[in-house]
Amino acid sequence: MTSEMNAEKQRASAWFEELRNQIVAAFEGLEDGHDTGPLSNNAAGRFEVSKTKRTSDDGSDAGGGLMSVMRGGRVFEKVGVNISTVYGVLGARAQNAMAARKGIDGMANDPRFWASGISLVAHMQNPHCPAVHMNTRMFWTPHAWWFGGGSDLNPCLEYDEDTAHFHATQKEHLDQHGSEHYPKLKEWADEYFFIPHRGRARGVGGIFMDDRCTNDWEADFALTQDIGRAFLPAFLPLVEKRRVQAWSDEDKDAQLVHRGLYAEYNLVYDRGTKFGLETGHDANAVLMSLPPLAKWV
Template identity: 50%
Template structure:
């Protein structure tokens, strides 16, 4: 076996390992969210606890052959008004126009492979923050990890914003003390709703093109971002899901959701990537809230 064969085999093993992790993380998150549905005692407790429903999809490539696909996991429950935890593993060829925007795509003649998990949760209670999280591994002639998470409370509690950021900082600091300030700033800049000149939420971390030269360490960091999410977010939900809320608070929640929808349709890179690569529109647009309002 020559070095080229060895490198190709190593890359295939890495693809398999990464996609298996995203599926495992999906399973852990769905279990944690269904547990929260079971534990509700406040508003909506007289309803049946929600459960995830899964739907698989396949995407054809440009010549009509299979280009991979994914599985949507959607729950409409009594705590989670709408939550999606989607995984996908797709491959194919970027259009000549789009490949100019992706590192290494022109050198690979547009060929790509991508696997990842994408999560968005919209809550019944306006006192429980919405959240987004995704992690991914992408391969062209180069390969890298990306992802992050950001918290979107309707009513910010500064101590909980700090708690959320402290968990993310501790995760980043295990790998590089430069990560947290860099990725926090990237998140703040990225999740700015420019036409309103206001942030989408209270931030978090966002990273992309992570290729330090040590694939295993980069993969470990990406896994730990998922574990950090699984540590902090269910705790925040459980803390507030049984509190009573008012119609005025619900109205504000719906207006904030309108801003969220505007960002995802105008600026979100994941939305653009999914639609430009022939992804399932239902899965790509899973992030949109079930109900929103514009004043």
């Protein structure tokens, strides 16, 4: 394997795009299958797709991707499914943070990087339908490479059977790579998606990993792919079941308050948000995860 890993980068980037296409088609299919209730606007029920661009400090092209956002649907109030492949040179702050967290030596001498991934956040119309987040990614520098990602469920009205299904589906996919993965990645998610200033988790958890590099690229890529493959079978049945339930004004109010938790976490703690903004990626794409409406008590 060469130090540049060009073939591996291309395979990873192509996979994230393939997963994006599957999810976009599935989500538009949910809108097609939900034929009650008015659409908020003429474009509702379909993703609006726009190109994103990262610009380096010297103004040169540094990659980009696609931002796909659906607003005002019958099922999804706002959902974004973004992919990107970006590259360039890490700034001093990003270098120091990454070197310290990952124990990488020599980054200042060659601070090049390449990163590709998919990121998804869905905020639902019906408060009984859980919000959800998913991402998978690959990161490369001349000194190290790694995978990361996961998915977590964020219901404002919790159903134990929905939580059990979400976790069981992820476990089933991870167990193909060894029974040790699910307990570790579940614990990692519980720690990562905790909101210290609120003293609580932002949802009911899921799976999460970062810094995944066993020096077996094929094995780590396969694990990352199954994290992505687990998403639709874990999430879609919950939406199919809950989207037809009636809700009250109190239910909607609970949803808006819970969205406040989600916004707080993403703006204060989420490493992906911080990295995207610090490295010059399209701010609208980075902040796509924020809900359309939220409230605080």
